[in-house]
Amino acid sequence: MKLPLRWLKEYVDFDISIDEFKERMIMRGFEIAEVIEEMPNISNVYVGQVKSIAKHENSDKLFVCAVDIGRGENIQIVTNASYLFEGAIVPVALDGATLAGGLVIKNTVLRGVESYGMFCGKSELNIKDHEITGADDRILILNDASMIGKTIQEALGLDSVIFDIEITPNRQDCQSIIGICREAAAALGKKFKEPVIKHIEGSGNAADYASVTILNPTLCPRYVARVIKDIKIEPSPLWMQTKLRSVGLRPINNIVDITNYVLIEYGHPMHAFDLACVDSGAIIVRNAYENEKITTLDGVERETTPEMLLITDPKKPVGLAGIMGGENSGITENTKAVLFESAAFIADNIRRTSRKLGLVSDSAQRFMRGVEPVNAYLALERAVELVHELGAGTVVGEVIDVNYADISQRVIEVDTKRVNRIIGEELSPEYMKALLETINIESTVKGDTLVVNVPHYRVDIESGIESDHDIAEEVARLHGYEKLTPRLMSGRTFSGKLEPHVQAEDNIKNLLAGFGAYEMYNYSFMSPADLEKLMLPKDSRKRQAVRILNPLGEDQSLMRTTLTPGMLNTLAHNIRHKTKHNRFFEVGNIHFDKEDLPEEVKMLGLAFMGDGENFFTLKGVIEALFEFLGITGYRFKAGGSDYLCPGKKAEIFVNGDYIGEMGAVHPLVEKEYEISSAYIAEIEFNKLLKHKAAVKKYKSLPKFPSVERDIAIIVDDSAKCDDVCDIMYSTELDCVIENVTLFDVYKGAGIPEGKKSMAFSYTLRRDDKTLNDKEITEATNKLLMALECKLGAKLRQ
Amino acid sequence: MTVQDLDKIKQNALKALESINDLDDLNTFYPTVLGRNGELTLALREMKNLSPEERAVFGQHANTVKKELEEVIENKRKALADAKMREMFEKEAVDVTAPGKVCIPRGRIHPMTQVYREIRDAMIGLGFTTYEGPEIEYEDYCFTKLNLPKGHPARDMQDTFYISDSVVLRTHTTPCEVRSLLSKKPPFRLVIPGRVFRVDEVDASHSPVFMQMEGFVVDKNLSLRDLKGTLIEFVHTVFGNDVNMRMRPSYFPFTEPSAEIDISCTICGGKGCRVCKGTGWIEILGCGIINPHVLENCGVDPNEWSAFAFGIGVDRVTSLKFGISDIRLEYENDARFLRQF
Known part of the structure; x- marks a missing residue:
């Protein structure tokens, strides 16, 4: 809401600084976002009078002027304006002056003659659509000797400011000069005198000229109208034009200006119909018929739908209620009689219509904020008063007031x-x-x-x-x-706490950062193109993405069903910026489309790429995470999504429960995302928590020493590490076997085709005694036997 | 065998020792004199052939010589060992001014998470407990129950991503207030973090996705003063004790009275700068006493219970705290950016 200080001063004395006013207003809930100077960015320009003009001694095109700028002594200015005359009153930019476009004026010497300033034209002073007439490219000639010595702002009456005030949506009443001045006056500690509108008695009978019928009082609770005849369309007076301009409105003609003026002053939109164009003067407020068309004042033909409200006469629509009048009934220079409309329309309906038609007018915007029926009446009264004051026409009869609203106190x-x-x-x-x-x-x-x-x-x-x-x-x-004196909440006390899953998330993030990974945040959106880039099969669940009806763009139109696109884009960004070694993790939600609310799944994503990273560096971090959380019984089984690389991908299970997957990114996918040798994992966060050890229990440390042994066995090429470990752990022994670890795999010379050698280390111990050689040999033999029996493994000699 | 012989052995040994410059040589040399079959040991063995008088003199002298030699050899051994170690030190010395090496890359918790934790923990300290709700939410919870019915002018304040007529991407964490009122028995104090969404084109100060945190208290007789007191504690914990706080009237449909909280500019200290647009204040959160309609809409008697809430943008506070001028950096995940925190 723009409030010119001049306008405020018409109601109350303004006797504090602008900063103080801003401070007081913000503490009352009205933030002044900007204080706009009426003539901004122009400084050190004064009005002077040309006293004498002499020819420049070294130039035929230049003249040397003596100029009185009200400082006693005349100053000398060199100009090329041959049309300048002695006695001319002109704006003078002095040394250091700033002009339009940031131009700075300095004292100078022109062909050997000193010049202490520059005469200015309208364009240099940024005076455009203003009441001051004169050619744009010439020096502005003023005509008032009292201006001499004043700043150009003072001289032109443009030395005030306009406050741009933010009005919260609840205070629609302050979207008006009257309303905001009421608050401003209180802030200034002054009494605001409510303006009294003089009721204008009309001559004749309004009913002879016009009538109003509301067919849908729900959308239009009140419609107030008045007829003015003998209209003289002409420009509105200067004071009104100036005020309209000061709030950014362009003057048009007296009738239109009056409606605009009332909109600003009272905050209520009005409309003026050319009464001659309203069939039998009968206004009917009704919903549009199916496919009814109206050409609005902006010349655009609009197709309406039945939920839209129209202002019509018995034969045709004459206006789109609250949004824009019809072209067929607008004010022209030939208008002889008008019907002023001041109505209360319901905000929501105006909003819908405005959105649907993509038509936003000042009037519509005001209605969308909400108006009230009493103000509708006052606005009309004020408009009629102004018509009378301006002598714009003859007021006819009484107010036509069709009201369904409760307007009692x-x-x-x-x-x-x-x-x-x-x-x-x-x-x-x-x-x-x-x-x-x-x-x-x-x-x-x-x-x-x-x-x-x-x-x-x-x-x-x-x-x-x-x-x-x-x-x-x-x-x-x-x-x-x-x-207000601050006070801490009294009464009962509360013990605040982190929910366990929140604490766990902190811990997991800390651990991963400790393992050298940066935490990332990616947007929750993905592009339909990602589904293709990830080579997702047609029946993939990851294609069941939630679609946003009004996305920012097609590439952000889906809610992500996997963290992968975001992770790969992050890797790509960092590669582009020459980060050689990348470890990232993210905890974020993915969504799957579902009836009612979508399914929300919290995921942990890991993305490794660059120096030394491989399948096992990523796996190592995941295993360390499991160990940290006390997750036991986890399995990595070959397999996983199609966007992972065959042979280098694994699905992760804990006690048979699928919790996620990991692997190298498929080379074709890497190509799409412009990365290479990336390894990613996605794990369901809540499943991590589900399998996390609830309480970690201490196990007493072994009292007797353990022995470490290695064996190398020859097995089929297809044998997996886990196959061997499972057999070794499950073999019945007289002692405990621990830490079975694969430390070498060998294929080649000495090993038959289709076979490989796997070397494992393991430890053996007993809780009740130290193992002797015989017992160790016995255990190892049992292990070998089991391996041979179940896996066909042979001891490598 | 005479005392002179002993002296000769000694002289010879000392002479030999002089030319030994290596621990190994020394170790080889030692037994040739003092070992089982060493010269001196053999000489001592000869002692049995001497007369008792001679034996006494000889024995005493032999012991002196043995001690002397052992001492000399021991000193030599120490000197050689020292020299050897020094040599090793010298050989293995590093350039301590060369850069350190880290075997794994530098990981870091995202600055936004760091700030989120700081804010959250400040609230935990005030007796709040964490609470979460879904990112994709019923329009009813996001707006209608919060006193923002369809057509409410304030709905325009929150440009919303729609999934369907009745489902939206939540524009704030406030629907969690509805969820908690519907499911929990008052009194309670909740801190509600979460991702929220607004239809905003990405630029230096806007992001369609951002993180909000909400404090929500339901109890008897909560007042604006309590809200102010709580927020001062909160602001001081998060921004430091020398930061000033200002509470000023504002409007939110779900609170009444409503307020906006400003803190003195963390960049200029309140003198006025570009960040605070010359005002000396920075807006950091919105808050208020929960509108009784909201309580009523959620089946809580507004005559018995009162509530207040405040919501803060984590991204914004992160930018403020670290002086990040472009919010896009917070979602770009550039390692060069992340490593700075």
Whole structure:
């Protein structure tokens, strides 16, 4: 909302600094986002008068002027403006002046003659669509001798500022000069005198000219209209034009300007119909028919749908209610009689229509914020007053007012004790009453109750369960939030805690960072193209992505079903930026489409790439994570998603429960994402937590020494490490076998074709004694026997 | 065998020792004199052939010579060992000014997580417990139950990604207030972190995805003063004790009264700079007393219970704390960026 300081000053004295005003306003809930100078970025430009003009001694095209800038002594300026004359009153940019476009003026010497400034034209002063006339490319000739010596801003009356104030959506009443001035006056500690509109009696009978019928009172609770005849279409007076310009509106003609002026002043949009174009003057407010078309004032033909509200006459639509009038009934220079419309339309309906048609007008925007029916009436009265004042036409008859809204004075009873409970202070009802009075809200004290007359424009103050809170908000705001003494929540105490899964997430992240991985955050979106780049089969669950109806772009239109695209993009980004060794992890949600709410699954993703990384460096970190969490009984089984590399991918199971997968990224996928030799893992986070040891129990350390042994066996090429380990662990022995670890695999000379040698180390021990050689040999023989029996393994000699 | 013979053995041994410069040689030499069959040992064995008088003199002298030699050899051994170690030290000395090596890359917790933990832990200290809800949420929970019915002007404040008519990507963590009110018995204090979404094109200060944290307290007789006191504690824990806090009126549909919290600019200390747009203040969170409609919508009696809430953007606080000028960096995962925290 733009509030020109000049306009504010019409209501109250402004006797504090702008900074102080900003401070007071923000503490009342009105943030001044910007203080705009009326003539910004122009400095050190004064008005002077040319006293004499002489020819330049070294140039035929230059002239030397003596200029009076009201400082006693004339200054000398060299110019090429041959049209300049003695006595001309002109803007003069002095040494150091800033002009449009950041141009800085300095004293200079032109062909041997000193020049102490420059005469300015409109373009240099950034005066464009303004009441000052004159050629754009010439020096601006002013005509008022009293301007001499003043700054150009003072001289042109452009030395004030315009406040750009942010209005919260609840305070639609402050989307008007009157409303915001009411608050500003209170902030200045001044009384705001509510303007009184002079009712203009009309001549004749309005019914002879026009009628109004509302067929859908739900969408249009009130429609107020008035007829003006003998219209003289002409430019509006300068004061009105200036004010309209100061809030960014372009003057058009008196009638249109009046509606715009009232929109700014009262915050209520109006419309003026050329009455001659409304068939029999009969306004009918109704929903559109199927496929009904209307050409709006902007010349665009719009196809409407039945939920849209139209202003019509018996034969045709003449306006899109609250959004834009029809081209067929707009004001032209030939307009002789108008019907002023001031109606209350329902915000939601205007919003829908505006969105659907892609048509946003000032009027629509205002309606979308919400208007109220009493203000509709006042706006019309004000417009008629202005018509009268401007002599724009003859007012006919009385106000046509079709009203279905409750416009009676609303009274609420407020429990001041509760208000105090909400604020936390002990304010007296009388004090509250006094605070409310500063913004012209009248109330009476009845014991602990405050009986409040809610002004019609304060639709945000509700009747009902919210009313105590509404008044508490006003009281707190007017009392000053800064005066509230901070207090820590009293009453019972609480023991705060991290939920165990939150604590676990912290720990897991710390561990992974300790293993050299950077934590990453990728967007939750993915592109349909990712589904193809990942070579997902048609029936893949990862294709069941949640689709966003209004995405930022097609490439962000799906909610990710896997962390993989994000991880691969992160790797690609880092490779592009020459990071040679990459370890990343992410904890984030993926989603699968489902009836009702989608299924949300929290995932842990790992992505390794670069120097020395391979399948086993990634696996090692995952195993270390399992060990840290106390997860036992995990298995890596060959297999996994199609975007992983065959032969180098594994599905991970804990006690038979699938928890995720890992592996090298498929070379074709790597090509798509512009990476190479990447290893990734994706593990269901909650399954990690599910299999995490609830409590870690201490096992007493072995009392007797263990012995470490190695064996090398020759097995089929297809034998897996786990196959051997399983057999060794499950072989019945008279001692404990631990730490069975593969440490070498060999194929080649000395090993038959189709076979390989695997070397394992393992430890043996007993809890009750030290093992002797015989027992060790016996155990080893049993192991070999089991391996031979179950796996056909032979001891490698 | 005479005392002179002993002296001769000694002289010879000392002479031989002089030319020995190596521990191994010394070890070889030792037994030739003092070993079982060493010269001196053999000489001593000869002692039995001497007269008792001679034997006494000879024996005493022999012992002196043995001690002397042993001492000399021991000293020599020490000197040689020392020299050998010094030589090794010299040989294996490193250039201590050369760069250190890390065998695994430098991992790091994302700065946003670091800030999230700091904020969360500040709230845990105030008696809050963590609580989470889904990222894809019922429109009813995200808006309607929060006093933002369809057509409410404030809905425009939150440009929403829609999944269907009734399902949205949550625009704030506030629907978790609805979920907790529907499922938990008051009183309670919750800290609610989570990812939220708004239809915002990506630029230096906007991201369609960001992280929010919400504090939510339901209890009897909670007031604006309690909210202010809680937030001052919170602000001081997260931003330091010398930061000033300002609470000013604002508007949110789900709170009434509502407030915005500013802190004195962490860059300029309140004097006014580019970051705070010259105001000296930086807006960090929105808060308020929960609107009684919200409690009622969730089946909690607003006459019995009161509540307050505050919501803070973790991304924003991260930018502020670390002086990150472009929010995009927080989702780019550039190792050169991440390693700085």
